[in-house]
Amino acid sequence: MTGKLFAISTGPGCSDLLTIRAVNCLSALTILYAPAGRQGGTSLALSIVQPYLPDHIEIKLRHFPMTTNSLQKEHQWDAIAHEMAKDVDHDHLVGFISLGDSMLFSTWVNLLARLQNKIPIAIIPGITSFAYIASRCQIPLAMEQQSMAVISCTAPANEIESALVQHQSLILMKVTANFPLIKHLLIKHHLINHAVLVCNAALETEYIYHNIQTIDEQEKLSYFTTILINKLWQ
Amino acid sequence: MTGKLFAISTGPGCSDLLTIRAVNCLSALTILYAPAGRQGGTSLALSIVQPYLPDHIEIKLRHFPMTTNSLQKEHQWDAIAHEMAKDVDHDHLVGFISLGDSMLFSTWVNLLARLQNKIPIAIIPGITSFAYIASRCQIPLAMEQQSMAVISCTAPANEIESALVQHQSLILMKVTANFPLIKHLLIKHHLINHAVLVCNAALETEYIYHNIQTIDEQEKLSYFTTILINKLWQ
Numbered sequence: 001m002t003g004k005l006f007a008i009s010t011g012p013g014c015s016d017l018l019t020i021r022a023v024n025c026l027s028a029l030t031i032l033y034a035p036a037g038r039q040g041g042t043s044l045a046l047s048i049v050q051p052y053l054p055d056h057i058e059i060k061l062r063h064f065p066m067t068t069n070s071l072q073k074e075h076q077w078d079a080i081a082h083e084m085a086k087d088v089d090h091d092h093l094v095g096f097i098s099l100g101d102s103m104l105f106s107t108w109v110n111l112l113a114r115l116q117n118k119i120p121i122a123i124i125p126g127i128t129s130f131a132y133i134a135s136r137c138q139i140p141l142a143m144e145q146q147s148m149a150v151i152s153c154t155a156p157a158n159e160i161e162s163a164l165v166q167h168q169s170l171i172l173m174k175v176t177a178n179f180p181l182i183k184h185l186l187i188k189h190h191l192i193n194h195a196v197l198v199c200n201a202a203l204e205t206e207y208i209y210h211n212i213q214t215i216d217e218q219e220k221l222s223y224f225t226t227i228l229i230n231k232l233w234q
Numbered sequence: 235m236t237g238k239l240f241a242i243s244t245g246p247g248c249s250d251l252l253t254i255r256a257v258n259c260l261s262a263l264t265i266l267y268a269p270a271g272r273q274g275g276t277s278l279a280l281s282i283v284q285p286y287l288p289d290h291i292e293i294k295l296r297h298f299p300m301t302t303n304s305l306q307k308e309h310q311w312d313a314i315a316h317e318m319a320k321d322v323d324h325d326h327l328v329g330f331i332s333l334g335d336s337m338l339f340s341t342w343v344n345l346l347a348r349l350q351n352k353i354p355i356a357i358i359p360g361i362t363s364f365a366y367i368a369s370r371c372q373i374p375l376a377m378e379q380q381s382m383a384v385i386s387c388t389a390p391a392n393e394i395e396s397a398l399v400q401h402q403s404l405i406l407m408k409v410t411a412n413f414p415l416i417k418h419l420l421i422k423h424h425l426i427n428h429a430v431l432v433c434n435a436a437l438e439t440e441y442i443y444h445n446i447q448t449i450d451e452q453e454k455l456s457y458f459t460t461i462l463i464n465k466l467w468q
Contacts, residue, residue, distance in 0.1 A: 103368035123369035134337035135357035
């Protein structure tokens with residue numbers, strides 16, 4: 001049996017932020033699964049890896065519903081996992097691409113939960129959006145004895161607030177879900193001058209706000225909006 | 235003026251976990267600064283990038299003292315930053331390599347603090363050791379509304395303990411500094427079966443302990459020892 005499933009992290013958005021290992025892996029695939037946010041939509045992850053795809057690869061665009069309907073999601077994950085396992089059983093080298101890192105806030109984990117220990121799997125790590133943002137904005141993630149928290153802004157407000165108090169360095173992801181609350185908390189805890197907000201990191205539409213105070217609370221921010229806070233860096 | 239300083243992240247240890255951008259950058263350098271842990275010692279970071287170095291590059295191995303003597307460290311950082319700035323002023327394309335990601339628990343930040351806004355600087359992000367470990371061990375970093383904390387085990391015990399309670403997912407770095415305490419806390423909070431300990435991640439000497447309970451508290455663990463905990467993953 002030679003089939004195998006590779007979870008390949010694409011990094012945040014620039015094609016040259018893929019690793020050598022990811023590029024080598026892509027070039028050997030026979031089938032690539034790419035996630036599309038909408039039914040019949042395009043895949044951002046696919047556009048990032050496009051320069052490295054071999055000529056005769058079969059692309060399988062698959063829709064992962066963003067709905068809150070858990071049953072619908074689980075049904076779709078089951079179906080895609082089943083299809084991938086069948087391709088691997090037919091000795092294909094199968095890829096699945098994820099934005100950023102495959103193991104951080106990624107749909108891939110739902111497929112892994114279904115396929116782990118059933119078929120051969122390898123996972124290739126990637127540049128997280130926050131590592132990119134720290135380099136891009138020249139603000140360190142954490143130094144010396146500092147601790148860093150990575151928070152989804154879909155979490156309960158009291159959890160977000162206690163993390164803001166406890167840690168010296170913070171990454172707030174999925175900011176759009178809760179921007180008015182986040183802005184309020186940053187002001188309340190005197191963090192707004194230690195924070196930078198980045199929309200669409202590493203994409204052509206990237207936009208960096210160094211002054212979050214000026215962003216209207218009703219502003220329609222991109223789904224890919226992240227805040228980096230480092231209390232000890234000016 | 236064409237000189238520039240590039241902070242290049244090497245990732246955790248395998249040469250093929252560098253990004254395409256890092257490899258392209260290395261190939262254009264005229265001078266590369268590489269950190270050595272000991273005076274006259276070798277550089278692990280240098281061995282990782284070796285396959286990508288151009289023929290006529292000048293390598294400057296520089297010693298960064300690990301001492302607790304702050305004055306001695308600051309003096310050394312001042313001297314190296316000064317030397318780098320002079321090389322950039324002489325129109326060199328100068329690199330500095332860091333293990334993992336340059337912006338996370340890295341000596342680079344001390345050079346950045348001295349050189350930011352004084353000379354042209356670009357930073358290239360890298361694969362963090364914990365992203366590598368999550369992929370290697372097939373344990374997710376964080377999912378859905380989970381939050382993740384990255385903690386240095388040199389931090390005060392009460393801070394480590396409250397992070398262990400508060401977050402669903404944790405990365406404990408610099409474990410060697412405090413292993414008996416960490417093992418005690420993992421047992422106390424029933425986390426030991428949700429944790430994996432990795433020494434020398436991505437190096438030839440990599441070693442993974444799935445059962446931390448069995449590690450003797452007096453065991454001499456590598457300086458590069460990291461624990462990944464995910465409370466929601468079996």
